[in-house]
Amino acid sequence: xxTRTPAAADAAPGAAAPPRPLRLGVHGFTHLAARIVAAxxxxxxxxxxxxxxxxxxxxxxxxxxxxxxxxxYDPRDPDIELSEPVAWDGRAVLVGxxxxxxxxxxxxxxxxxxxxxxxCPGDFPPHVWDLVVPPHxxxxxxxxxxxxxxxxxxxxxxxxxxxxxxxxxxxxxxALPPGIKAVPVHDLPPAPVTLAWLRGTRLxxxxxxxxxxxxxxxxx
Numbered sequence: 001x002x003t004r005t006p007a008a009a010d011a012a013p014g015a016a017a018p019p020r021p022l023r024l025g026v027h028g029f030t031h032l033a034a035r036i037v038a039a040x041x042x043x044x045x046x047x048x049x050x051x052x053x054x055x056x057x058x059x060x061x062x063x064x065x066x067x068x069x070x071x072x073y074d075p076r077d078p079d080i081e082l083s084e085p086v087a088w089d090g091r092a093v094l095v096g097x098x099x100x101x102x103x104x105x106x107x108x109x110x111x112x113x114x115x116x117x118x119x120c121p122g123d124f125p126p127h128v129w130d131l132v133v134p135p136h137x138x139x140x141x142x143x144x145x146x147x148x149x150x151x152x153x154x155x156x157x158x159x160x161x162x163x164x165x166x167x168x169x170x171x172x173x174x175a176l177p178p179g180i181k182a183v184p185v186h187d188l189p190p191a192p193v194t195l196a197w198l199r200g201t202r203l204x205x206x207x208x209x210x211x212x213x214x215x216x217x218x219x220x
Contacts, residue, residue, distance in 0.1 A: 021048040022210055025060055025069030028152045029175035032193065033070055036086050040213035047210075053151060055122025061198060067207050072132070072169070072191040075125045083195040086214040090170035091188035096159045097179050106184040109134065113141045115165040121149035131191070133167045138187070143167075156180055 022042075026033045030049045037047050050066045052059070058080060060066045072089065074082060093112050095102050101111060120129035136142055147164050149155060158164050160179050169191060173182040195211050197203060203211070 019206065021046055022068065022207055023048050023050050023066045025050050025052045025066040027052055027054050027057070027070070029172060031175045032087065032089065032169075032171040035171075036070070036193070036214055036217075039217040040086075040210060041217070042210060042213065053122075054124055055150060057124055058196075059123075061196065067203070068195045068197050068211070070193060071196045072193055073128045074194075075128055075196070077125065079199050080196050081199040081201075083211050084215045084218065085192040085194055086218045087193040088190040089193055090190045091185040092168055092170040092173065092182040093185055094155075094159055094166040094168045094172065094176070094180060094182055095164075096162070097181055099159075099163055099165070099181075101165070101183055102181045104183055106186040108187050109137045109143075109185060110139065110141065112165055112167060112185065113137050113143050115163055116144045116146040117164065118147045118149040118155070118166055119145045124149075134188070 024033055024037075024047050026049050028051075033047075033049055034044065037044065050060060052061075052066075052069065057071070057075070058069075058077065061069050062079070071080075071082070093101065093107060095115075099115075101107050101115075104111075117133055120126050120133075133145065134143060135145075147158055147162075155166060156177065156179075159166065167185065167188075168182065170182060170184055176182060195214060197207075
């Protein structure tokens with residue numbers, strides 16, 4: 001004799017399936033996104049993190065594969081709409097553990113300029129890259145943009161095997177693999193972190209609610 005579970009016995013034929021998780025596009029690591037979700041008061045199970053590559057930042061959003069995505073600064077793309085800031089991310093330089101900057105508590109942009117960095121990747125907005133990786137220091141020294149930026153694993157491998165540097169964000173420090181360090185850069189301001197969606201899109205109510213909750217949490 002087959003025994004039915006209570007859930008199976010009580011489920012009505014044709015009952016609506018539970019809503020799918022909100023699909024949030026993230027680049028690289030998910031810990032900053034997880035902090036924003038928690039601060040907004042939403043359960044982890046309500047959000048699915050969808051990775052995107054920095055060389056094609058808006059492809060998944062435009063294809064409808066994500067509902068929202070996390071971005072830093074303002075991409076200025078005419079079809080992209082942004083929330084208020086939902087977090088602020090301090091600046092850091094990523095280096096291999098063998099790098100001469102790795103042992104310092106913090107560094108200046110002038111020190112970063114002594115080493116080779118990365119070029120603007122693919123379709124990434126060039127004016128945003130100039131905020132992530134300033135073209136010059138305050139004294140006018142040019143920052144080297146030598147290495148090709150592709151995927152996160154490829155970036156980490158270059159940092160492990162060379163004296164290259166990558167200007168990035170302090171939030172990565174908690175998620176970096178062994179052999180890579182994030183050293184704070186004390187003379188760059190923190191970056192605004194926002195939620196992005198396609199302009200003109202009528203967001204589902206639960207997506208609008210998440211955006212509003214994240215904005216309110218950041219204001220507190």
